[in-house]
Amino acid sequence: MVKKKLIYLDNAATSFPKPEQVYQKMDHCMRNIGANPGRSGHRMAIKADEMVYNTRETIKKLFNISNSENIIFTSNATIALNLGIKGVLQKGDEVISSSIEHNSVFRPLMQLIKKGVRVKFIPCSEDGFLDPDDVEKAVTDKTKLIIVNHASNVTGNITPIKEIGKIAKRSGAIFFIDAAQTAGNISIDVKRDYIDMLACSGHKSLLGPQGTGILYVRPGIELNTIIEGGTGSSSESENQPELLPDKLESGTLNTVGIVGLGAGVDFILKTGLDKIRNRKVFLTIKLLKGLENLNGIKIYGPGDAGKIVPIVSFNINSIDPSEVGYLLDERFGIMTRVGLHCSPLAHKTIGSFPKGTVRVSLGYFNTEGDIDYLINSLKNILKTKA
Amino acid sequence: MDKELKEECILVFQTTHRTLQAENILKKEKIKIKIVLKPRSITTDCGLAIRFNAEDKDVIFKIIKNNNLSLMGVYSRSGEKWIKL
Numbered sequence: 001m002v003k004k005k006l007i008y009l010d011n012a013a014t015s016f017p018k019p020e021q022v023y024q025k026m027d028h029c030m031r032n033i034g035a036n037p038g039r040s041g042h043r044m045a046i047k048a049d050e051m052v053y054n055t056r057e058t059i060k061k062l063f064n065i066s067n068s069e070n071i072i073f074t075s076n077a078t079i080a081l082n083l084g085i086k087g088v089l090q091k092g093d094e095v096i097s098s099s100i101e102h103n104s105v106f107r108p109l110m111q112l113i114k115k116g117v118r119v120k121f122i123p124c125s126e127d128g129f130l131d132p133d134d135v136e137k138a139v140t141d142k143t144k145l146i147i148v149n150h151a152s153n154v155t156g157n158i159t160p161i162k163e164i165g166k167i168a169k170r171s172g173a174i175f176f177i178d179a180a181q182t183a184g185n186i187s188i189d190v191k192r193d194y195i196d197m198l199a200c201s202g203h204k205s206l207l208g209p210q211g212t213g214i215l216y217v218r219p220g221i222e223l224n225t226i227i228e229g230g231t232g233s234s235s236e237s238e239n240q241p242e243l244l245p246d247k248l249e250s251g252t253l254n255t256v257g258i259v260g261l262g263a264g265v266d267f268i269l270k271t272g273l274d275k276i277r278n279r280k281v282f283l284t285i286k287l288l289k290g291l292e293n294l295n296g297i298k299i300y301g302p303g304d305a306g307k308i309v310p311i312v313s314f315n316i317n318s319i320d321p322s323e324v325g326y327l328l329d330e331r332f333g334i335m336t337r338v339g340l341h342c343s344p345l346a347h348k349t350i351g352s353f354p355k356g357t358v359r360v361s362l363g364y365f366n367t368e369g370d371i372d373y374l375i376n377s378l379k380n381i382l383k384t385k386a
Numbered sequence: 387m388d389k390e391l392k393e394e395c396i397l398v399f400q401t402t403h404r405t406l407q408a409e410n411i412l413k414k415e416k417i418k419i420k421i422v423l424k425p426r427s428i429t430t431d432c433g434l435a436i437r438f439n440a441e442d443k444d445v446i447f448k449i450i451k452n453n454n455l456s457l458m459g460v461y462s463r464s465g466e467k468w469i470k471l
């Protein structure tokens with residue numbers, strides 16, 4: 001029997017593989033610097049402190065953040081989004097969000113609606129685009145928070161955040177972006193883009209390990225805490241410390257994960273975000289071209305590699321997406337993600353609810369050969385299914 | 387210079403992050419410093435402090451000011467005690 005190739009095309013869920021230095025740094029850290037940062041003050045603990053500090057300093061460069069103490073480590077984007085959303089909003093507050101949000105934004109907002117927060121979900125176009133003009137029309141001087149998905153994990157469509165950020169600034173609302181799909185994929189500058197708060201995963205395009213996420217909070221924004229506990233600082237006080245990052249980082253940090261995240265972001269900075277973006281656009285063009293030539297294909301989203309992060313959702317004929325996903329994996333060793341991608345709202349918007357789509361998401365380490373192989377495999381499936 | 391400062395001194399910041407930030411900046415400026423545990427008589431924190439030589443005091447204060455670092459306190463040792471300056 002011919003040995004099956006294994007091709008990973010699910011980078012929007014989590015990136016794989018990671019750059020070599022991520023594995024090496026984590027291995028080194030776990031073997032040699034296993035102490036608890038911020039706690040004990042012995043030499044190994046200080047070393048751990050320094051490694052966490054260095055990762056913050058590395059991340060700061062990627063997003064043009066002024067002070068790395070405004071970068072909070074979490075275990076994923078979901079926790080970061082919850083800390084941010086629930087830290088800002090109180091009963092009676094008005095929020096603007098969109099119809100392409102991931103459940104990690106949608107569900108916390110739905111929960112807060114039960115507690116008296118008012119949310120306007122702005123409808124997006126059928127290809128999943130949020131028009132800043134529609135945000136402008138919805139905003140009032142009572143709007144406390146505007147939270148939007150920077151790029152849809154279903155269609156890849158990139159939201160023009162700078163335009164929305166300007167609207168937020170003018171109206172006095174806090175501007176919070178869900179950058180889970182964009183951090184490490186396209187340029188984000190918290191100053192240029194008027195970003196007050198940003199949440200993202202560390203384990204997707206930032207190339208860190210699972211169990212890492214980031215919340216950025218602009219100086220001047222005071223969040224309420226939803227988690228309190230040991231921080232290693234001001235231990236004598238009964239109250240949670242007011243200073244960041246301690247205020248929002250109770251409990252032992254994921255030092256090994258954070259070190260891996262630092263190595264991932266360092267890889268991005270050294271390689272150059274432009275180079276990474278160009279490579280992914282190049283591969284996405286090839287992917288779109290290949291898909292467009294298949295019979296009976298429906299591609300969701302704008303179908304323009306320049307307008308999306310490397311995520312493409314599609315359906316073929318009326319074959320159930322889960323069957324396509326199963327056959328790709330079972331027969332050809334190609335790993336995609338099918339279904340609703342934790343975003344029923346987005347699938348309703350693009351008209352693929354409740355069946356969902358087949359989603360292919362590329363990473364920096366995918367090759368042209370991977371895409372040829374995918375397209376040929378899809379042709380094969382079409383032939384046997386016809 | 388007052389006598390107290392001939393002895394060793396420490397800088398204390400509110401968070402570990404701010405302590406390491408100051409450490410990095412001072413090291414870049416080639417100031418001789420060392421990360422130590424905050425003395426228990428100053429705070430019950432499990433935090434860190436930066437030890438420095440008294441004669442570098444003025445330069446250090448200037449660097450702290452230029453870099454907008456918010457210092458919590460400076461202490462110098464007098465026998466077993468730490469005195470806030």
Ligand SMILES: Cc1ncc(COP(=O)(O)O)c(C=O)c1O
Pocket residue numbers: 012013075076077078079102104149151152153178180181200201202213342
């Ligand atoms: C747009 C978007 N937001 C949030 C998340 C949640 O990320 P995490 O799994 O790191 O919590 C994801 C990833 O699944 C996503 O695609």
